[in-house]
Amino acid sequence: MTGRALNAPVFESLIPRAHHGSFWRELDKEDRARLVMLAGRTRRVAAGETLFHRGSTGSEVLIVLEGFVKVMSMAGETLNLQAIRAPGQLLGEQEALQRGGTTVRRVSAQALTKCRVLVVTSAAFRSFLEEHSRAWEALARELGDRLRESETRVEGMAADAANRRLARALVSLLDPGEVLRVGTGPLQLRLSQADLASWIGTSRETVERILRDWRTRGLVETGYRSIRVMSPTDMFRIAGLPGLPFASAVPAPRVAGKR
Known part of the structure; x- marks a missing residue:
């Protein structure tokens, strides 16, 4: 401090x-x-x-x-x-x-x-x-x-699927300026899967399953207590929210090994 x-x-x-x-x-x-x-x-x-x-x-x-x-x-x-x-x-x-x-x-x-x-x-x-x-x-x-x-x-806990609730939670933390700068929404947050589960009202196992699916589809990258949103536009779509107002200015996510 x-x-x-x-x-x-x-x-x-x-x-x-x-x-x-x-x-x-x-x-x-x-x-x-x-x-x-x-x-x-x-x-x-x-x-x-x-x-x-x-x-x-x-x-x-x-x-x-x-x-x-x-x-x-x-x-x-x-x-x-x-x-x-x-x-x-x-x-x-x-x-x-x-x-x-x-x-x-x-x-x-x-x-x-x-x-x-x-x-x-x-x-x-x-x-x-x-x-x-x-x-x-x-x-x-x-x-x-x-x-x-x-x-x-x-x-939402009563009406929406867990993947939509999780997407809305992550979208609320996106930094538009950072999305514009690098094309992804880096969320290096000290959030465990248990934290996310309690935040959106579901089980840790459900959060784990959703994140595993999103990793397979290239939507997120995860590490120890950290999440990186690789496709903000797709995350807004899953959340059922209007697209990013600056989406047309967002470059495609960079792929390892390519320049």
């Missing part, structure tokens, strides 16, 4: 990476600059490092600027993957909005990739919301999108 001096122009350069509908992206330039001033520091996190544990005390808000973070909650005696936070999204906002008493983290958060987060104290975050009405709108947009995504996932 490292603290870094803040530089507003540098933060503005990260906007294209921010998830559509995220808190950070929905703020305007002036509000982002104000929040950077209030935050005071950033934190760099290595892949696999825990940002906070369920049951620990703390009320700082973390805004994901770069990388992906997995959020885990308890289901009985098991810690299951609940969600993945993308660039621009919030972590810990529920604890920050709680007034009075000791705040206890309800979930655990662990970096899937190398990450950088903006650290905001709960007092500064609440003050920012109270002084900037558009910030409340940005918060409502992110929370509303999260709720809709959760509802869609639950509905």
Whole structure:
């Protein structure tokens, strides 16, 4: 973990990476600059490092600027993957909005990739919301999108085949800029097959079978806790989603041994 001096122009350069509908992206330039001033520091996190544990005390808000973070909650005696936070999204906002008493983290958060987060104290975050009405709108947009995504996932568990649910999960993590650059969607994420299974509501064996089929068809490459999507267009098709808006600009995946 490292603290870094803040530089507003540098933060503005990260906007294209921010998830559509995220808190950070929905703020305007002036509000982002104000929040950077209030935050005071950033934190760099290595892949696999825990940002906070369920049951620990703390009320700082973390805004994901770069990388992906997995959020885990308890289901009985098991810690299951609940969600993945993308660039621009919030972590810990529920604890920050709680007034009075000791705040206890309800979930655990662990970096899937190398990450950088903006650290905001709960007092500064609440003050920012109270002084900037558009910030409340940005918060409502992110929370509303999260709720809709959760509802869609639950509905999909009953109505959609497991391969479609898995494709939608992977598509949600694709970086459009990286797809344009290299023609594939590299997802070097510390996600086990058990993580994926709990995320989409199926068994680990089912996820293993689907990935095996996709590997055979050249759609993905897999390694230890990592997945690389080789054909984003096909993955969107399996997910039942509209094609990539930039598909015509995406070069064909490179084949080993060919130049």
